[in-house]
Amino acid sequence: MFGIMFKQIFITLICFSFLFLATACQAEKEVIMPDKPLEIALNMTAKDLYDANPEYKAFQEADAQPMGVTFQGYDFPTNNMGKVIFHYSDGSFNIDQVVTVLAMDKVTSEQRGLNKITVDFFFDKTDNGISDADAYQKMMFFFKELQDKGWTYAHSNSAPRLTAKDSFTFATTDEGSELYLDYSYPLTFKEWMQLNDLQLWRLIYGTEIYMDIRINRQSDPETGNRHYLISLDIFDELELIRQIIPNNYDESLTKEYSKLYGGLPEARLFFETKAIKMGLKIQQNQPDYTLPLVLKETGIDTSKFVSIDPYKITYKEFMKRSESGEDMTPYYENQPTAKPEITSQARGHCLAEQPCPKSGYWFTLAKADSRAYFKQDDTMPDYPNNNWGEVIWQFEGKKG
Known part of the structure; x- marks a missing residue:
């Protein structure tokens, strides 16, 4: 999952550089920008997208890709940037200085809906750029608008349970991760400047x-x-799950997610152990949220996720004892009501560079497309310098 995120950031960085190189060429073929904002919405079809925005035909782009996917969207020159309004169930928000709108068309789906839309825009209107202070003010204004409209921080089942303030400390400390910063935390300008340049x-x-x-x-x-x-x-939600699941899956995305679900408590413990070492307090009553599609198709209610108690055991100790065959159930939280869910979460796992405990297919969240077959006593591979952390192999099953 994290590898995908960093790949997206890297692609964005390349696009960022390209936009400046292309400015001079684009200026020669300037087209008048419509006054009406370009209207987009998630899961509209490509036809809906273009039919709703006939004024933007001159900026329209489509790029067919292998595996039955077509990227639909619009491309605007940096000297004549566009305006977009994004609609969702009961609200909308506007975006100015837009340079690209890119949507993935699910050609293989009967609905053919656009289940992911990317909008790239600048805070600055000219090549002269913008001050950090002005950029900070613009982002805080945007965050406030989103909060007022009901958008909240989406912490995953693997994320450490921290207050919004502590999430900033965790995001800006070397031992932490910038991937779990709660946007509702009101950053000061000084804190804004402490953020990673790719946040x-x-x-x-x-x-x-x-x-x-x-x-x-x-x-x-x-x-x-x-x-x-x-x-x-x-x-x-389907795209969210797709980001987590390795590419070479055999069953539906939700069923593949259910196979990964058992390893998520260990992932959360990994980060919460780090947070405790920083002196941060784990918010053990912080709720998780339901993934409706996962619940409907697998019966797993992710809002009832059972975490490992980080105050009873560290990640390293948990893995060591678990590998030795010890029953780790007492280390999970909410014992009286959680045992059935714990049983469904407890799956085989093995640390990197350790002998494989049983033959079958294994995968690790530390590397994309990691699913592979290992025989008993094979040495499990390690992937140093990955974006996840310690490499934990999880058993999927004996069938390919």
């Missing part, structure tokens, strides 16, 4: 729409001008 926030609206907000903060090496490219990835 990400994940939001959710209700139980239906997710949005990743990524900033790409860069300085022009020749002029020293500051530029902020903001990317919004707006997607549905």
Whole structure:
């Protein structure tokens, strides 16, 4: 999952550089920008998208890709940027200085809906850039607007349970991770400048729409001008699951997710152990949210997720005892009501560079496309310097 995120950020960085190189060429073929904002919504079809925005035909782009996917959208020159209004179930928000709108068309689906839309835009209107202070004010205003409209922080089942303030400490400390920063925390300007130049926030609206907000903060090496490219990835639950599941899956995405579900308590413990070492307090009563599609198709209610108690055992000790065959049930939280769910979560696992305990198919969240067959006593591979942390192999089954 994290590898995918960083790949997206890397692609954004390349696009960011390309936009500046392309400005001069685009200026030669300037087209008048319509006054009406371009209207987009999640899960509209490509035809709906283009029919709703005939004024933007000159900026229309489509790129057919292998595996039955077509990227639909619009491309605007940096000297004549567009305006977008994004509609969702009972609300909308506007975006200015838009340079690209990219949507993935689910050609293989009967609905053919656009289940992921990416909007890239600048905070600055000209090549002169924008001050960090002005960019900070614009982002805080945008965050406040989203909060007022009901968007909340989307923490996953693997995320550490922290207060919004502590999530900032965790995100800006070397031992932590910038992937779990709660956008509702009111950053000061000083804290804004402490953020990674490639920072990400994940939001959710209700139980239906997710949005990743990524900033790409860069300085022009020749002029020293500051530029902020903001990317919004707006997607549905199915796309959320697709980001987690390895590409070479055999069953439906929700069923594949149910196989991963058992390893998530260990992932959360990994991060919460780090947080406790930083002196941060784990909010053990912090609720998780339901994934409706997963609940409907697998019966797993992710809002009833059972975590491992980080105050009873550390991640390293848990893995050591678990590998030795000890019953780890007492270390899970909410014992009286949680045991049935614990049983469903407890699955075989093995640390990297350890002998495989049983033959079958294994995968690790530390590497995309990691699913592979190992024989008993094979040495499980390690992937140092990955974006996840310690490599934990999870047993999927004996069938391919």
